[in-house]
Amino acid sequence: MLAMKHLQKVYRTHLIETHALRDFSIHVREGEFVAVTGPSGSGKTTFLNIAGLLEEFTGGEYKLDGVDVGGMNDAERSRLRNEKIGFIFQGFNLIPDLNLFDNVDVPLRYRGFNAAERKRRIEESLGRVGLASRMKHYPSELSGGQQQRVAIARALAGSPRLLLADEPTGNLDSLMARGVMELMEEINRQGTTIVMVTHDPELAVRAQRNVHVMDGQVTDLGEEPRLRVPASPEPMPA
Amino acid sequence: MEIRPILSALMRSKVALVLIGLQIALTLAIVCNALFIIGQRLERMQRPSGMNEVDTFAVTSSGFGEGFDVRSTMEADVTLLRSLPGVAAATAINSLPLSNGGWSSGLVLKPDQRTPLASAAFYFVDAGALDALGLKLVAGRNFKPEEIGYRTMNDNVTPAGVIVTRALAEKLFPGQGAVGRQFYIDDPRTTPPTTVVGVVDRLQEPWVDSKEIEYSVLRPQHLPYGNSSTYLVRAEPGRRDEVMKQVEDKLAAANPSRIVRGLKSVESVRAEAYAADRAMALILGAVIVALLTITALGIVGMASFWVTQRTKQIGTRRALGATQFDILRYFLTENFLITTLGLLVGAVLTYAFNVWLMTHYESPRLPWHYVPVGFLCLWALGQIAVLGPATRASRVPPAVATRSV
Ligand SMILES: Nc1ncnc2c1ncn2[C@@H]1O[C@H](COP(=O)(O)OP(=O)(O)O)[C@@H](O)[C@H]1O
Numbered sequence: 303m304l305a306m307k308h309l310q311k312v313y314r315t316h317l318i319e320t321h322a323l324r325d326f327s328i329h330v331r332e333g334e335f336v337a338v339t340g341p342s343g344s345g346k347t348t349f350l351n352i353a354g355l356l357e358e359f360t361g362g363e364y365k366l367d368g369v370d371v372g373g374m375n376d377a378e379r380s381r382l383r384n385e386k387i388g389f390i391f392q393g394f395n396l397i398p399d400l401n402l403f404d405n406v407d408v409p410l411r412y413r414g415f416n417a418a419e420r421k422r423r424i425e426e427s428l429g430r431v432g433l434a435s436r437m438k439h440y441p442s443e444l445s446g447g448q449q450q451r452v453a454i455a456r457a458l459a460g461s462p463r464l465l466l467a468d469e470p471t472g473n474l475d476s477l478m479a480r481g482v483m484e485l486m487e488e489i490n491r492q493g494t495t496i497v498m499v500t501h502d503p504e505l506a507v508r509a510q511r512n513v514h515v516m517d518g519q520v521t522d523l524g525e526e527p528r529l530r531v532p533a534s535p536e537p538m539p540a
Numbered sequence: 541m542e543i544r545p546i547l548s549a550l551m552r553s554k555v556a557l558v559l560i561g562l563q564i565a566l567t568l569a570i571v572c573n574a575l576f577i578i579g580q581r582l583e584r585m586q587r588p589s590g591m592n593e594v595d596t597f598a599v600t601s602s603g604f605g606e607g608f609d610v611r612s613t614m615e616a617d618v619t620l621l622r623s624l625p626g627v628a629a630a631t632a633i634n635s636l637p638l639s640n641g642g643w644s645s646g647l648v649l650k651p652d653q654r655t656p657l658a659s660a661a662f663y664f665v666d667a668g669a670l671d672a673l674g675l676k677l678v679a680g681r682n683f684k685p686e687e688i689g690y691r692t693m694n695d696n697v698t699p700a701g702v703i704v705t706r707a708l709a710e711k712l713f714p715g716q717g718a719v720g721r722q723f724y725i726d727d728p729r730t731t732p733p734t735t736v737v738g739v740v741d742r743l744q745e746p747w748v749d750s751k752e753i754e755y756s757v758l759r760p761q762h763l764p765y766g767n768s769s770t771y772l773v774r775a776e777p778g779r780r781d782e783v784m785k786q787v788e789d790k791l792a793a794a795n796p797s798r799i800v801r802g803l804k805s806v807e808s809v810r811a812e813a814y815a816a817d818r819a820m821a822l823i824l825g826a827v828i829v830a831l832l833t834i835t836a837l838g839i840v841g842m843a844s845f846w847v848t849q850r851t852k853q854i855g856t857r858r859a860l861g862a863t864q865f866d867i868l869r870y871f872l873t874e875n876f877l878i879t880t881l882g883l884l885v886g887a888v889l890t891y892a893f894n895v896w897l898m899t900h901y902e903s904p905r906l907p908w909h910y911v912p913v914g915f916l917c918l919w920a921l922g923q924i925a926v927l928g929p930a931t932r933a934s935r936v937p938p939a940v941a942t943r944s945v
């Protein structure tokens with residue numbers, strides 16, 4: 303699903319060069335749930351941004367779903383991002399001036415779906431995160447946990463193959479964090495590959511695999527990836 | 541297109557929307573009406589007087605002292621002026637087009653006619669007038685030197701024949717041909733009628749505000765005002781200023797018992813006549829430029845503020861799959877919607893403003909096409925103004941979504 307080999311990322315400012323990633327290699331298979339941990343400034347967000355095509359890299363190779371993304375232009379990367387990747391941010395990143403329906407609608411419009419298809423997907427994905435009854439509400443009317451659920455619904459609405467989450471529970475209290483984590487586990491069980499950056503070891507252990515990053519390099523690939531045996535479906539948290 | 545979500549997001553910043561919308565509305569209303577007024581003024585200023593204005597100038601002589609003879613002075617002066625090098629033609633004349641001072645009277649066709657058919661200006665001239673004014677005779681003939689008489693305040697003489705403008709001829713004798721026909725130019729109860737001997741293409745009355753500005757009558761008479769007489773001189777092409785420089789001295793030397801004054805080119809007479817119109821057009825033009833600039837700057841400022849305020853949102857949209865063009869289009873569309881809302885209000889304001897001008901300043905009705913043309917111009921202005929901020933927005937890197945908090 304996601305294969306990086308000897309990836310490098312150097313940030314150049316007029317004073318200094320920062321080697322955010324050096325010789326960074328990782329392979330995430332279809333259907334995996336990978337937790338990425340590591341100290342602050344170690345390059346976790348940089349890795350996630352490059353994985354999600356938000357940033358370009360300065361060396362090495364990156365194949366997303368078998369496609370080499372190295373030479374793509376901005377429009378091609380935007381298109382790929384829109385079709386294959388769902389993002390979940392630490393700060394939720396909902397658009398404050400749009401209600402939940404329109405927030406989830408944002409990536410679907412860029413996808414070019416027709417109105418009926420978009421409506422179906424918005425209702426379905428808001429239903430999946432338990433917020434179908436709040437579609438006309440604005441983000442400011444929701445709790446942090448609920449906002450992150452909307453963000454997850456938005457990420458899921460376009461049926462992405464890969465979900466990237468940067469500290470998705472970083473702004474939530476532990477109760478809400480657990481709810482979000484359970485939701486992500488549920489999504490993973492239904493087949494979506496998830497890569498999640500977290501500094502919370504309790505959440506990290508719940509992932510199938512832990513990857514530890516230090517100084518822009520993967521130091522611990524964790525146990526060999528194995529696919530989780532589908533468990534009996536748990537009820538969705540409301 | 542994403543019109544509905546952009547609109548609903550806009551509705552959440554109503555104050556900004558109303559301020560910019562109103563600014564656009566007022567700009568449309570004021571610019572449309574101001575342009576219309578400027579157009580009317582320019583049209584008014586461009587009306588031809590009918591005479592040669594480029595090569596001509598006027599000069600006045602005022603006699604003083606015992607025994608000053610205005611009649612012999614006039615005849616001597618005209619002869620002198622015609623003999624000066626560089627002078628093509630000269631005439632004695634009582635008044636000039638564009639001078640806003642002169643003599644007019646009502647005209648009737650029959651002695652018992654109560655209400656005049658038209659009101660016309662009288663130019664008291666000699667046989668050199670057509671040449672000096674540079675008028676084009678379109679029917680009949682010019683005056684003969686022996687036809688020139690005198691008209692004084694106490695001595696009410698009606699000439700046997702006059703020359704009229706084509707517009708007046710049409711008014712008095714529609715479609716009949718005016719030459720040889722008779723009408724009354726002085727009191728019909730005490731004076732005889734006069735006969736049209738010639739028709740000139742056009743010659744304006746002296747009053748630029750006159751409603752019947754094309755109605756003029758040339759009378760073959762000298763009209764001295766007391767001891768004063770005025771002359772119109774046409775110089776050979778390109779020699780007007782040169783002739784003007786020497787004419788005062790020549791006239792003064794020829795007859796020392798008078799003052800020579802009022803030397804001015806007809807071009808300067810025109811400039812003076814339309815000074816207020818020109819000033820109005822310039823002021824309104826400045827108002828238009830200022831308004832458009834302020835509106836454009838307002839749009840740039842508002843859009844820049846919004847781009848800065850929404851940097852993270854833009855990054856998020858990029859992360860969710862928006863291309864640079866999608867972001868650019870978002871801001872262009874948003875501006876188009878704001879401008880359109882403003883313009884719809886502005887169309888009503890434009891109409892109301894015009895109605896107000898019509899009732900208070902006798903302004904004509906604004907032609908309908910001003911509003912759609914104004915829409916197009918302000919749409920273009922808005923899109924151009926927002927292009928800079930929108931381009932800046934499109935360059936916000938997607939990584940902003942994860943990097944900024
Ligand atoms: N845009 C940038 N310009 C320069 N340096 C950057 C930029 N973004 C990140 N860095 C640097 O790259 C390194 C890795 O950052 P990051 O990936 O955000 O770490 P983490 O998410 O693990 O805290 C840090 O040293 C950070 O200061």
Ligand SMILES: [Mg+2]
Nearest residue numbers: 343346347348
């Ligand atoms: Mg980080």
